[in-house]
Every structure is written in C-alpha cells, then in structure tokens.
Amino acid sequence: MLAIEAKNLRRTYNSRTGFLRPRRTVTEAVRGVSFEVARGELFGLLGPNGAGKTTTIKMLNTLLLPTSGTARVLGHDVASDPVAVRRRIGYVFGGDRGLYDRLSALDNLRYFAELYGVEPRDQRRRIAELLDLVGLAGREKERVEGYSRGMRQRLHIARGLLHKPDVLFLDEPSIGVDPVAARDLRRTVADLRTDGTTVLLTTHYMAEADELCDRIAVIAGGTIQALGTPDRLKSRVQERDILEIEAYGAADEHLDRIRELLGVRGVAAEERGSRQAVMVQTERGADLHSRVLAALDGIRIGRVVTREPTLEDAYIAIVEESESGADRGPGAAAADRSKEVVA
Numbered sequence: 001m002l003a004i005e006a007k008n009l010r011r012t013y014n015s016r017t018g019f020l021r022p023r024r025t026v027t028e029a030v031r032g033v034s035f036e037v038a039r040g041e042l043f044g045l046l047g048p049n050g051a052g053k054t055t056t057i058k059m060l061n062t063l064l065l066p067t068s069g070t071a072r073v074l075g076h077d078v079a080s081d082p083v084a085v086r087r088r089i090g091y092v093f094g095g096d097r098g099l100y101d102r103l104s105a106l107d108n109l110r111y112f113a114e115l116y117g118v119e120p121r122d123q124r125r126r127i128a129e130l131l132d133l134v135g136l137a138g139r140e141k142e143r144v145e146g147y148s149r150g151m152r153q154r155l156h157i158a159r160g161l162l163h164k165p166d167v168l169f170l171d172e173p174s175i176g177v178d179p180v181a182a183r184d185l186r187r188t189v190a191d192l193r194t195d196g197t198t199v200l201l202t203t204h205y206m207a208e209a210d211e212l213c214d215r216i217a218v219i220a221g222g223t224i225q226a227l228g229t230p231d232r233l234k235s236r237v238q239e240r241d242i243l244e245i246e247a248y249g250a251a252d253e254h255l256d257r258i259r260e261l262l263g264v265r266g267v268a269a270e271e272r273g274s275r276q277a278v279m280v281q282t283e284r285g286a287d288l289h290s291r292v293l294a295a296l297d298g299i300r301i302g303r304v305v306t307r308e309p310t311l312e313d314a315y316i317a318i319v320e321e322s323e324s325g326a327d328r329g330p331g332a333a334a335a336d337r338s339k340e341v342v343a
C-alpha cells in the first residue's frame, strides 16, 4: 500500500479585500497535483514562495479540504476518513509556534503525549526514545525558552513523533536554523528512515533536499513541474556549466542583459548579505566569461568561478522554464492564478 496518493488535487482560496469597494480574489493555489509516495520513502516538495506546497500538505494532513481531486494517506481518504488519517500522521512546521516556552522539553513532551493519547505506561519510554533520536537527551529538563532555534526544531520533531505516526509531514523544518544546527536536524530526519517512517519534506534548502530525499517534486504555479530522484533532476542541467559571480548591486536589467546573450540558458541571483551570487547557466564549453562581465559593467564584482551544476541549478532551471512560458516573464505563472472579481 502506498503511504500517500494524490490525484489531481486542486484547491482554490476565496478572499475578500476592501471595505467601500469590496473585491473578491479567487486564487488557484494548487491546480491539479498528482504524485505517489511509497512507504518508508523520504519525499521532497520543493518550490518558490507561493508555489502551493503548504496548501498541498494541508490537504494531505486533513487541515484543508481539496476543492476537487482525491488524496489517500495509507489508504484512507483525506476527505471522507480524516480521523483515520490523523491517527497515522504527524505534522511539524518551521517557526516558533507550538511549544510551551516556560516548560521544560520533558514537560512539553509529557503534555503533548497526554494530548495525543499516548498510553501512560508507554509515555516514559517513548519520550526517552525520542529525546535520544533528536539529540536532546540530557537537556530535557531545561526550559524551552533557553533553547536555540535548532534545538526547538528538533523538539518539534519529537513532538510530532510521540504517537508513532507512520507518515510525518515536515514543512520547512530548517527555516531560520544555523548551518551547524541544520546539519544535526538533517541527521535527525535521516534517522527517521531507519524505523520506516515515511517523510514528506518541504524545504527551500537544496543541499538539504539533495542529501535527504529519495525523490523530489518541484512545484511552481500550483502544478508539478518535475518529479524524480535528485540525480535525475540534476541530469536536466548536466550539459551546462555554471558561472557564479559575486556582485554588489546587480539589478533586474543586468540579469536581463545576461539572459539575452547567446549560449546563456538561465540566470538567477541570490542575496547573500550585502552581496549577490549571480548564477549564470551556460551551454557546456561556451566561454562567456567576458561577455557576462561586460553585461555587469559598472557594478563591483568579487569572485568569479565556473563550477558543475548542482540540484539548486536544476531547480532554478525548472522554475525558470515554468515561469517563462511564452515570454511571459518571471512571476507570470503565479499572477495567472489570482483573479479579482467584484464581490
């Protein structure tokens, strides 16, 4: 039996804005998403902000009803049998909500164990096992208010696992967590595999997805744009070189100028503090160094390197292709999904 089976899932949001001239906005957040996750698999859902990842997860974990389509978790239909689904799943989301700061980690876990109906005779053992799994054993008597963000996230995971769910939804668990703590968190997630838990993970960190996930679906504009193993997704850009340039103040017009160069297959910029990393995907062997630098004329440039493509580059290529259909430019796909109607 499959752990998760989503068939043509759709979800529309209706929201109202304005008082004197009320407007109703209809947003098609998820537009026909289908995928399957096998038991014991670690499946990643990647996509830009607003792609529809959280909405998809919320339909699978019964927090939202699909507008149409069907989904089953461990064979139970999310719409007609939500109680059976809830009994078998855990949900952990990034951020600060969901723990009691003034209590110790141990008291938090005891409280949630009661709430989730963990048998009193099993509670001690289960909590000890989980503290061990998430690397908090020895620190459990400290108040959560003194915990670092990474420790909190690991405690969140322990909380989500108290009732031994077969499927765990992890929505951006490493958001705001420093690199060392993120590494510990990844180890925790990888360890879940050993006891057969199926994990559906959303993340914005590509290295994390590459390291952890058996398969990944890239979602953009409410639909799945690519699905496969990390290696399979990377193979989409294997015929490319990546020119990475450290720049200070590159604007959209500079990126557009680079995009127009012959041999350039994609451009993206990532803010890194006061500077940007401009990533230019070029056809393999096309030596575009000088022409790309000329397009950035007038801007302070730091290090320039050519490197092999990573999962992040594959992801950028997939998302750019989905957004640039018919020359509509970045963001067009997202804009198409919201329509304003007079209320």
Ligand SMILES: Nc1ncnc2c1ncn2[C@@H]1O[C@H](COP(=O)(O)OP(=O)(O)OP(=O)(O)O)[C@@H](O)[C@H]1O
Pocket: 013, 014, 015, 027, 028, 029, 030, 047, 048, 049, 050, 051, 052, 053, 054, 055, 056
């Ligand atoms: N409650 C809501 N009411 C109206 N629109 C919503 C609501 N929740 C989400 N949306 C819209 O639906 C679309 C998908 O949002 P969703 O939160 O699922 O994306 P996401 O991929 O999880 O994004 P992020 O990475 O930013 O968390 C977005 O356009 C968002 O603005």
